[in-house]
Amino acid sequence: MQAAQLMKYDKHFKLVVHDIPKPVPHDHEVLVQVKVAAVNPLEHLIGTGSVKLIQNYPMPLTMGNELAGIVTAVGSQVQQFQVGDAIYSRLPLTKIGAFAEYVAIDENAVALKPKNLDFAHSAAVALTGLTAYQGFTEELAAQPGQSVMIPGGSGSFGQLAIPIAKALGLNVMVSGNARGQANAAAMGVSQYFNYKKENYWEALAPVDYVIDTIGKRELAHELSVLKPGGRLLSLRIGPNRRFAQQHQLSAFKTLLFSMAGASFDRQAKKAGVQYHFIFVRSDGAQLAKITRIVEQANITPAIDPTEFTLEQVNEALALVATGHPQGKVLIKF
Structure with missing residues (x-):
């Protein structure tokens, strides 16, 4: 599968798209086919090494903190989700990787996406x-x-x-x-x-x-x-x-x-x-509460109209860093 990776911390970092093995979910993880990943200012903090005192990552690092997608496999101990579920997530800080075709996520960091939102708008909600x-x-x-x-x-x-x-x-x-x-x-x-x-x-x-x-x-x-x-x-x-x-x-x-x-x-x-x-953490139970608020208030977050593919990830990062996006910047798979 393809994934956008950081090779080293750098003030002017660029991500590189590599072919890497498709992950296999552990006992308490779900395997998610990523439909949409969101790009945040947090990516720049991570890429430049600005937050490595809070969380330091081994390299190469598949980047991306926020996504929406479909569960395609579940670990042996997963109880909350099943294959085919449409979900969204702010990935655990210690195991990010939303800029990839597939990602294995602890089920406690995942929630069913809001029913009133598509994958693109759901990806803009979690973080x-x-x-x-x-x-x-x-x-x-x-x-x-x-x-x-x-x-x-x-x-x-x-x-x-x-x-x-x-x-x-x-x-x-x-x-x-x-x-x-x-x-x-x-x-x-x-x-x-x-x-x-x-x-x-x-x-x-x-x-x-x-x-x-x-x-x-x-x-x-x-x-x-x-x-x-x-x-x-x-x-x-x-x-x-x-x-x-x-x-x-x-x-x-x-x-x-x-x-x-x-x-x-x-x-x-x-x-x-x-x-x-605050440095926000993943929490599927809290995300489920947010889902109810989003559904009840019929919230539709703003998303930038520019569409990016994974190969254009650095352009998406540049828009977040130096442009004036009209909402959350997204990468669509």
Whole structure:
């Protein structure tokens, strides 16, 4: 079978398409014929070696973290799935490989795809949906009736984060472009700030939580709108001591992350709040809950209209890194 592989960490990495053996599923794995794989900024973090302190891979590495496909074989101990099931998955961090014709996945990382979505749109849900769900329920421990602000929430993250937050009983505020306002309103946001016309930090009442999708340049504004004791969860800025301790990393890595995140923690402490960073993991049970939310709210995530094949994987990566995709970038098999 064909697979797109990383040969070494490199700032300007390119993937190479190789013929490799078709995997054989272990006892608790399902073999999936990949229909669509999604391309994420995470691929660039992995390829450049930016996250090797969190997860270091042996080379060559078949890349890709997110897919939708059909189960073609099951391991001897698999109980949740059978041949022919249409599934989707955020692959386990220790065993990625969505950029391939077939992949063996632990059944606990898999869920039946939403009935209202085709394979392409399903492939665009798993990683983003799990990021939002784990962010709200674990990192923020958000409770019904509390409030969350998502700067930059009119993009692909917000398309899933907003309905998931609403399903958990949260009040949601978002900033974004004019194009995203109607869609956000339809999903039930309490307030929408057009960033070209107004600054949310000048008009927003203090909130319980902020989810950062923008990065360091927005940190001061995000901290300023939090209630005392609130939490800021970043998808972009970087890990800190809390992250290292939560993931039980080595003393050396904990020291490194403590130093790297010291300025973020210092700014958060000065504001009387907590700084958190998330690196989403696979979880089939949580994905099944997301499936129900997607079906009940009839969510259709945006996907970029450009179609890529596996041979064009580097072009797809470039669009994610340097272009302005109109949604999740996909590789179709």
